[in-house]
Amino acid sequence: MAWLVLVISGMLETAWAIALDRSAGFSRLVPSLVFAVTLLLSMGGLAYALREIPVGTGYAVWVGIGAVGTALVGMLALGESTSLPRILCLLLVVAGVVGLKIFH
Template identity: 90%
Template structure:
């Protein structure tokens, strides 16, 4: 259960990062509210998962999911550049996250 919560928390990290960008420095209400809610839920999920998963592994997986998710949203929905080197780097992050789970 801790791993499932950790993955969901990582996805929520993506949500709060995108909402933070869209809040325009907290000048827009809806993205700012989404940021606060998803940030709290993401942190709460991380805290719950760390009761069973070592902090080094849990935090690295959480950040990796959030970073890859945010980069993918940027490339697929926000017009950020998509090129082979970026995709390879994201795949390396995914490989590292999977490796941390497999060798946990």
């Protein structure tokens, strides 16, 4: 259960990062509220998962999922660069996250 919560929390990290960008420095209400709610849920899920998963592993997986998710949303929906080197770097992050799960 802790791993499932950790993965969902990582995906929520993507949501709050995108909402933070869309909030325009907290000047737009709806994205600012989405940011606050998803941040709290993401952090709460991370805290829950860390009851069973070591902090180094849990935090690295959480950040990795959030970073890759945010980069993918940026590339697929926000017009950011989809260069081969960038995609290869994201695959390395995914490999690291999978490795941390396998060798937990």
